[in-house]
Amino acid sequence: MIDYVKIYLRDVNVADLLNHPDLDFRGRYSSTTGEHFDYPLESDYHCCKIELLESRKKPQTVHVVFTGSIHKMWNSINGIDSPSRFHSTGFNGNPFTLADLEQTIIHLETLFGCDRGQMDLQNVEIGMNVELPFNPMQFISGLMLHRNKRISLSEDGHYAQFAHQQ
Template sequence: MIDFIKARLLSTDMNYLLKNPALEFIGSYNHSTYEIYDNCKAEYKGIDIIITRSKEVYIKGSLHKLHNFDEETNQGHNHGDFTYYALKKTVSELSDLLDVNPSTIRLENVEIGVNIRLNNFIHQTVSQYLVIHKTRPFGELNNGRGKFFGKQAIHKQYYWKIYAKGIQYRLDHDETRFELKVKTMEFLTRVIKRNPLSQKSDRYLTLSDLINKEYLTKLGETLLRAWKETIVYEDWINFSKIPAKDQIFILNCRNPLYWMINNFQGDDLRNAKRRYKGLQKRYSRINLHQIIYDEIQAKWNELLKAEPNSISHDQHGNKKVKFLTFFNHSISRLISDLIKRLGTYFPGFTTHIRDVASKYLNSKKQKIANGSF
């Protein structure tokens, strides 16, 4: 749901922050009076806390990685699922660390998105068939060492990124990331808070807004809109059944230059996209665009509505157990821990454990669904 953030603290107790035993600030300041001489920086589970000479405090880092931080390896990861309840817990941890209310942490940048395990064929083809987003072509994403793992369309206020998390993290499974990297918060405030100029506080979003389910629903709609505005190349069309005029139009739409040269705007852009998508839907054997739309929508809703502990992952992000939790959460944690521990030493035993647990829970008229081991 939410990954990287950059934010500024609107108010804080500077002395408390510098004396916090969980934070080791590196920089120039007076250890007795706590006067700041130069920028100071501390790190907490991958989150940077920065105090400037003017005594402004910034935080930046991945909330998803903070949630998955491993003390032994001193690293976190942001693949797999990051549910609403995990987000809420992480926001609470960060707010407690800084001793501030999350409503006083003002967001300056934020990444919103979902990680989805698509059908293997779709996963391998989706990034290859991206044409354009609005009127911006997709450029390649790489890991800095020349390894291509996705594409992005760069806009003034945000980046629209689609890439393979599996390649980025060298996972043993395919995982596709759909992400809006927001650089200017106005892009979101005008969507989430309809009247951004009505009150001063409405001009920006805070960390507390990120745990507001109503706002998160709107963020999910914004992510879906980004995909809806994306043109994809459907390569499963039988051209023999299509009129010549429509064939030419489809072939033109597959070329990013067609959209850039014509510089479609407003109704012209909407009409061209509507016609292209209508032809794809009518003649394509696989409606790739609709499949992806449905997957993004389903994943966002799953993360938003998931009960605590209803989605369990190991440190590599693999889904191990998925319960529809209507019973005491301590039971589900006990069973998950038992499966994980025994599965490490007796892999064949996990099926037996699952069956025993399922029979017990069914006898108590509880619902368990989508278990995967």
């Protein structure tokens, strides 16, 4: 499965995105002065996030960045929920095939009005859904350090990671 991606999109029509019926972009403002800032803007989209960021080097140029799990997005679009029905963060516990990946790319091309050649994949996180002959929680609870970094556990304890910067 593909757990997470970060995609920079080149030469996308920002006005079309701002007017897209499935996207609701939110911005920032100053609570002190009431000043509204044009950028950055962000919209949630099927367990993922789309950001519109103004270029620091070229004012009036807006960058489009898509982040999130395309597996969770695919499931959300197709109405596939977690068996536990807890879907506030999405579900990626089912197979995500190459055919699903191809259909997801086509969906992104349609959403952004571009072709895949305009999508620069910056980050990709790949995972596997496997059934283990032991309780993985016992293994996770025994983890302590990796490269002198402490483990960070989710509130429910079902997810753990070591925070390393690249």
